[in-house]
Amino acid sequence: MTAPTAGALLAEESGVSFAGSGTATVVGAGSAEGTVRLLDNTTAALDNPAEGTGAEVTADVVSEISNTITRARQTIGNDGMFVSSKNIAENVAEQFVGDNARPIYDRVGNMVGKISEDGTKIARYTSIEKLDAYINLENKPTGGNLHIRWLK
Numbered sequence: 408m409t410a411p412t413a414g415a416l417l418a419e420e421s422g423v424s425f426a427g428s429g430t431a432t433v434v435g436a437g438s439a440e441g442t443v444r445l446l447d448n449t450t451a452a453l454d455n456p457a458e459g460t461g462a463e464v465t466a467d468v469v470s471e472i473s474n475t476i477t478r479a480r481q482t483i484g485n486d487g488m489f490v491s492s493k494n495i496a497e498n499v500a501e502q503f504v505g506d507n508a509r510p511i512y513d514r515v516g517n518m519v520g521k522i523s524e525d526g527t528k529i530a531r532y533t534s535i536e537k538l539d540a541y542i543n544l545e546n547k548p549t550g551g552n553l554h555i556r557w558l559k
Contacts, residue, residue, distance in 0.1 A: 468495070475499045475555065479544045482551030487541070489556050496555045500530035500542045 468491075475490055476499055490496050500521070501508075505528070508521040513533075520531035520543075531543040541554040 471495055472498050472502070476502055479503050479551070479553045479555075480546060481549065482544075482546060482553045483549050485552045485554075487554040487556065489558060491558055493535075493540070493557045496542045496557050499555060500532070500544060503544050504528050504530045 471490060472495060475488070475495070478486075478488060479499065480503070490499070504521045504523045507524040508528075508530075509524070510518045511520040511522055511529070511531070513519045519533045520529060522529050527547045529543075529545040529547075531545070534541050534543065539556070541556045544553045544555065545551065546553075
């Protein structure tokens with residue numbers, strides 16, 4: 408399956424449709440329901456596979472993002488999981504904290520994460536460049552702390 412443009416409809420082949428730039432919605436029978444957004448680098452990869460990450464948005468990608476967000480929202484205590492790529496982990500982190508999230512900066516002014524508008528969800532990128540890289544998602548209402556690692 409070749410990578411479509413961001414506005415293409417893939418319902419027949421993959422169970423995924425695009426509602427404007429950067430949005431994928433599961434429309435078929437799958438394990439994920441609802442809408443997940445895709446970061447700009449995912450959309451760029453769709454429009455120009457050779458220039459982007461080469462990622463294709465399939466029902467599996469949408470399902471992986473949706474299922475990981477659900478797990479982050481439901482985690483109680485410390486937990487960890489693997490996703491298929493750094494791009495997926497970044498998509499999950501962005502959606503976990505929401506559209507109006509505020510950046511978090513370290514002492515020298517580097518952005519190290521984001522906090523949700525209501526302050527209950529935090530995504531930290533402080534370990535994103537380490538050898539055993541991960542993104543940390545903290546959910547204050549549940550006391551959850553999910554480390555999302557990706558396959559390299």
